[in-house]
Amino acid sequence: MSATLSANEKLKADSNLLRGTLKQSLADAHTGSLRENDQVLLKFHGSYQQDDRDLREERRLQKLEPDYSFMIRTRTPGGVATPQQWLQLDAIATRYATGGLRLTTRQAFQFHGVIKRELKATLAAINASLIDTIAACGDVNRNVLSAANPLLSPVHGVVYEQAKALSAYFLPKTRAYYEIWLDEEQVAGTPEEETIYGATYLPRKFKTAFAVPPLNDVDVFANDLGFIAIIENGAVAGYNVTAGGGLGATHGDANTYPRLADVLGFVTPDEVIAVAEAVLTTQRDWGNRSDRKRSRLKYTIDDRGLDAFKAEVERRLGHALAPAREFHFDHNGDRFGWVQGQDGDWHLTLRIEAGRVLDRGPRRLLSGLREIARIHVGDFRLTGNQNLVIARVPPALKPRIDALVEEYGLDLYRSARPLHLAALACVALPTCALAMAEAERYLPELVEKLEQRLAAHGLLDAPIHLRISGCPNGCSRPYLGEIALVGKAPGRYNLMLGADHRGQRLNRLHKENIAEMEILETVDALFGRYAAEREAEERFGDFLVRSGIVAAKPGIALEVRT
Secondary structure (H helix, E strand, O other): OOOOOHHHHHHOOOOOOOOOOHHHHHOOOOOOOOOOHHHHHHHHEEEEEEEOOOHHHHHHHHHOHHHHHEEEOOOOHHHHOOEEEEEEEHHHHHHHHHEEEOOOOOOEOOOOEOOOOHHHHHHHHHHHOOOOOOOOOOOOOOOEEOOOOOOOOHHHHHHHHHHHHHHOOOOOOOOOHHHHHHHOOOOOOOOOOOOOOOOOOOOOOOOEEEEEEEOOOHHHHHOOOEEEEEOOEEEEEEEEEEEOOOOOOOOOOOOOOOOEEEEEEEOOOOHHHHHHHHHHHHHHHHHOOOOOOHOHHHHHHHHHHHHHHHHHHHHOOOOOOOOOOOOOOOOOOOOEEEEEEEOOOOOEEEHHHHHEEEEOOOOOHHHHHHHHHOOOOOOEOOOOOOEEEEEEEEEHHHHHHHHHHHHHHOOHHHHOOOHHHHHHEEEOOOOOOOOOOOOOOHHHHHHHHHHHHHHHOOOOOOOEEEEEEOOOOOOEEEOOOEEEEEEEEEOOOEEEEEOOOOOOOOOEEEEEEEOOOHHHHHHHHHHHHHHHHHOOOOHHHHHHHOOOOOOOOOOOOOOOOH
C-alpha cells in the first residue's frame, strides 16, 4: 500500500466499517444534503447524492441550496427479478422516485429523484422486495453481470448461479447497512471483520462479468474481472479468466485511459470463487491508494506487468492457471424479439431506449410491464445493453404477452432500425455531477439525425453500434462503440470511431471537442465511403480500421491479448 493515502482511504479507515455519521446526517432536517464524508460512504450502501443541475443557477440566485436528491442502484446479479419483485420496484419508483425505473448497463435498477427524508423508507422498501443495494456502488465488487440471452437455457442457468454466488461471496461483512436502513440493533461481538476487503476495502470500484459465447452482451473485456464460459458437449466445462479491463478516463490526462482485459488462463467451475478472490485481493494489496485516478486494476497490471500480476494470482490460488481455451464472439449486442430456448420456453427481448421504463406518449412502458408482471410466471432479465428480456414464458402465455406488448407500445424492437436498437447512453444531465454534456436526453435526436444520413447512403439497415456518454468515465461503455460521442462541454463532444462489434477492440479519438454540425458532416462523409468501399458483410468499425481511417495507437492494444 502506498505510504501517502488519498483522503478517501483515510475516510474509509475511520468510518467504523462504513457507518460514519450517516444516521446523524439523515436526521438533520435543515438540509436536503448529507455531510460531505457521508456522501462518500453512502455509495457503499448503493446510493449517490445528486442535484438537479438544470435548476442549480436559478436556486443559487434565489439563495436556496441546490435541489438535492438521491439516486439508488440495486444489486441484482445477472439482472434477474421475479414478476412480484418487478411489481414491488414499480410501486417504489411510483411512490418515491421520479422518471420511473431505469435499467442500467450493469443489469441493475436505478431510482432517481428520491429526497433525503424518504431515502431510508425507499431503501427499506427495496429490501422488502428481497433485493438490496449493498455494494452496488463504492470501492467494492459491484453488481456482477451475467449473459442475459437465454437460448442455451441450461448453460445460462449454470452461469447465472455462478455469478449470483460470486456476488454473495464478495458482499461486505459490516452490518452498517442493516443498522442504518433496516433498524437492526447493533450487537456487541457480532463478527464484522472484512476478511476479504480489509479496513479500507478496495482502492477503487471493481467490476465482474460472466459471458457466454458466441454473444458478448456483457462486454466482458471492459471489466476488471471476467469469466468467458467454455461450452463443451452442451455443458460448462469452465471459464477463461480475464483481468484488467476498464473504460474510465480523464480528459487531458494521458495517465488515464480505457483498457481491455487480458486473458489469464482457464479454470474449472469449482475454481471460480478462488481465482476471483486471488485477483481481487491482489488488486486490494497492489492497487494505487494515493491517486484515485490511477487506482483501477487496469493500471495495477500496466504498472506491475501482466506476467508479475498473473504470477501473484497463481501464487494466491495455489497453482498455475491452465492455458486458455478457444472461444469466439459474434457480437456484443442483444437479440431482439421472441426466441425459444432449448427447454421450450420463450423469451422476448424488448428495446428500452436508454433503459428508461416510463409512460411517455403512446409508449406506456411502465404501465405495460406492470400488466405483464401481473400474469407472467417466469422472470425478467435486464441486459447489459439497457434492454429487458421477458424470460421463461410458457408457450400458452406467449400470445397474451404479445398482445400486451402491442397494446402498450412495448414493440419498439419491431420498428426501430439497427442504429437505434444498439445505441447506449448514460444518464448525464441534469442529475449526474460528472456530466459535461447531454447523453440520454440527446440520444433520440442524435439517432434521428444519424439515420437521415444513413438513409441518404442506402445504409439505414446497417448494424452500427452507437454510444454516447456525458463525460469520459465510460458508464455507457463509449470506447467500445463503432461510433461514440464523449462529452467535453455543453453541446461539444469527442468523436470516437473504430471499435468492433464484438467488444474486442477499442475505438480511437477521431476529432476532439466538436459540435453537432461537424459531427454529422464528419460521419456523413465516412458513411459515403463505407457505402462505396466496404467489403461483403464488413461492419462499419472494421471498415474504418481496414481503410486506415482509424489506426492503432501504441500503448493501448487494438485487440484482446491472450
